[in-house]
Amino acid sequence: MQTxxxxxxLLMGLAGGPHCAAMCGAACAGVVRVAGAPRGMLQLQAGRLLGYTLAGALAAAAVQNLAWLAEQSAVLRPVWTLFHVAVLVWGGVLLVLARQPLWVDGAGRQIWARVRSRVAGRRWVLVxxxxWALMPCGLLYSALLVASLSGGPLDGALSMALFALGSSITLVAGPWLWLRLQAWRSPQRKDWGMRMAGAALAGVAVWALLHDMDPRVLEWCRSLW
Known part of the structure; x- marks a missing residue:
């Protein structure tokens, strides 16, 4: 399952390319313009890879600890199940609405505004x-949820590294596309990646719920099928 x-x-990063170009193309162009291309782009993408990898490792470690606690204490098992239900709901929201919950968007924008003001400037491009791992993006948060369910810090780091690499393909071309191909900014293209990410996330959550389900309940469900 980790693989x-x-x-x-990785597929979420690739499929979310139009969304990334629409949401972050202008920001990438601004950062690269300050630092100078192509050095600025290389520094920016290296920083993204580092930030996403660390975020994936932390998310996976946190969820791994929660899983361990749930295994050791029957009282915490419902919390583990509710976590998967929350992931399923998140995926459903992305699949149906093609956007993250508004309260998450607001909180993410506040955090990003504070961080951005502190890392502006030529010398801070890598930082x-x-x-960028704090960017208020439903696609990014969904990838983090996938990474958190991957099994451990190394697996989570690998998942987010692959997501960063997949999405960087479009972001590297994003500044160029932003100026020349306005079709990439269309809402329909932008929504594809979000909906696909929601479907993938919901599928992962369903698998996790079935995997953790009591064998007797699972057998009863199978009998109904």
Whole structure:
């Protein structure tokens, strides 16, 4: 399953390309313009890779600890189940609405505004790229949720590294596309990646719920099928 989740994260990054170009193309162009291309782009993408990898490792470690606590204490097992239900709901929101919950968007924008003001400038491009992991983006948060379910810090780091690499393909071309191909900014293209990410996330959550389900309940469900 860990390998499947890593590939899922990569596909989310690739499929979310139009969304990334629409949401972050202008920001990438601004950062690269300050630092100068191509050096600025290389620093920005290296920072993104570092930030996403660390975020994936932390998310996976946190969820791994929660899983361990749930295994050790029957009281915490419902919390583990509710976490997967929350992931399923998140995926459903992205699939149906093609956007993240508004309260998450607001909180993410506040954090990003504070971080961005502190990493502006030519010398801080690498740090700005790492801080991209705090960008208020439903696609990014969904990839982090996938990474958190991957099994451990190394698996989570790998998942987010692949997501960063997949999405960087479009972001590297983003500044150029932003100026020349306005079709990439269309809402329809931008929504594709979000909906696909929601479907992938919901599928991962359903698998996790079935995997953790009591064998007797699972057998009863199978009997109904």
């Amino acid at each position: 499947s989740l890593a590939w899922t994260a 700005a790229g790492a801080a």
